[in-house]
Amino acid sequence: MPSRPLLLLVLLSLPSLIAPSEEEGEHQEETEEEMPEFNGPPTSPDVVQPVRVLNTVSGAETFIRSVPVAVIGFLKDMETTEADAFNVVVQMLKRLPFAVASDTSVWKKFNISRNTISLFKKFDEGRADYLVEDGQLEPNVTKIVSFLRIHELHLVTEYNHMDASQIFGSGIPIHLLLLISKTSKEYQPLLDKFKGVAAEFRGKIIFVQVDTDMKQNDRVTSFFKVAEQDLPAICAFHVVTNVAKTMPAGDGAPDSIRRFCLDFMQAKEEPPRKPPSDEL
Numbered sequence: 001m002p003s004r005p006l007l008l009l010v011l012l013s014l015p016s017l018i019a020p021s022e023e024e025g026e027h028q029e030e031t032e033e034e035m036p037e038f039n040g041p042p043t044s045p046d047v048v049q050p051v052r053v054l055n056t057v058s059g060a061e062t063f064i065r066s067v068p069v070a071v072i073g074f075l076k077d078m079e080t081t082e083a084d085a086f087n088v089v090v091q092m093l094k095r096l097p098f099a100v101a102s103d104t105s106v107w108k109k110f111n112i113s114r115n116t117i118s119l120f121k122k123f124d125e126g127r128a129d130y131l132v133e134d135g136q137l138e139p140n141v142t143k144i145v146s147f148l149r150i151h152e153l154h155l156v157t158e159y160n161h162m163d164a165s166q167i168f169g170s171g172i173p174i175h176l177l178l179l180i181s182k183t184s185k186e187y188q189p190l191l192d193k194f195k196g197v198a199a200e201f202r203g204k205i206i207f208v209q210v211d212t213d214m215k216q217n218d219r220v221t222s223f224f225k226v227a228e229q230d231l232p233a234i235c236a237f238h239v240v241t242n243v244a245k246t247m248p249a250g251d252g253a254p255d256s257i258r259r260f261c262l263d264f265m266q267a268k269e270e271p272p273r274k275p276p277s278d279e280l
Contacts (some may be wrong), residue, residue: 049090052099057109063099064120069152073100074107074116082115085138089117092145096152117144124155146171155198156191159210159217167206173240174205176261178249179221180232182211190232190252197257205261236264 054060054072064070071093073086078100090098101107110118115132128151130144137144149170157167159177167175178194180187191209198207210220212231221228224235224246232249234257247260 049094049098051087051090052097054099054101054106055103057105060099060101060106060109063097067097068123069096069119069121071096071098071148072110072118072120073098074110074112074118075100075102076115078102082132082135082137085141086117088138088141089144089148092141093148096148117148119148119151121152125151150203153206155202156195156207156209159208159220160214167208168239170206172204172206173238174265175208175237175239176201176205176257176264177208177210177220177224177235177237178232179210179212179224179226179235180249181213183213184232186232186249186252190249193252193254194234194257197254197261200258201261204265234260236260238264 051073052063054063060072063072073089075082075086077083083100086100107113112118115134115137117130117132119128120126121128128147130147132140132144149166150172153166153170156178159167176198178190180190194207194209198205201207210217212221212228221231224233224237224244226233226235226246230248232252233246234249234252235244235246237244245260245264247256250256
């Protein structure tokens with residue numbers, strides 16, 4: 001691992017907050033929407049992602065307010081291998097704005113007592129913390145990246161080409177889709193119940209809302225073989241095996257949605273049955 005790259009990146013990023021790159025915009029426009037054929041986003045250009053340093057409470061608050069999702073690495077010492085490991089996380093998630101803070105006043109403001117990677121967002125839970133024991137950031141880089149990818153998502157993500165890369169890049173293989181018209185009187189009550197269950201399955205299942213009024217989403221209803229008269233419907237999909245299962249949304253009772261999720265998860269975890277042996 002390169003020595004102290006984070007310090008250099010911090011210095012380079014001081015003049016301004018991070019803005020989305022042109023490469024990211026191009027990436028989003030090219031994302032494939034059709035679920036069965038989606039193979040994940042293309043590899044990001046090898047562009048160095050800068051990191052902003054936060055030395056004051058006001059600076060930290062401004063950074064968090066300036067973007068929908070922000071990540072702050074609360075690190076005691078930026079001249080350690082912990083800082084190097086944090087930079088690896090930064091370079092693996094170039095679409096997110098990152099900052100670091102070692103100032104005690106900033107730590108106190110955000111109730112930080114030990115090295116922590118915090119994701120701040122303007123929706124759902126508002127904040128998610130990954131606590132790091134001393135010397136344990138580097139061994140947990142992969143887990144931290146997965147944690148951030150999961151928690152940057154909304155509890156219920158609207159299915160469109162702008163969000164497809166996040167949905168399929170999360171590493172979560174099971175997706176639960178609510179197929180429903182946004183103009184339907186059932187829309188908000190069903191969405192609220194759907195979202196309520198989603199919190200219980202954070203990190204295990206991605207909950208997605210598909211607006212069936214949009215012509216480009218016809219491919220989704222077609223894939224699940226859901227006819228217009230059968231809407232709204234809830235569909236489970238495993239992106240690795242393309243296994244799909246559908247249930248009528250009905251009144252969207254949370255217990256029914258919860259049981260549908262658990263049954264689908266259990267079915268995917270069961271080992272394949274061995275063929276019968278020829279031997280007696």
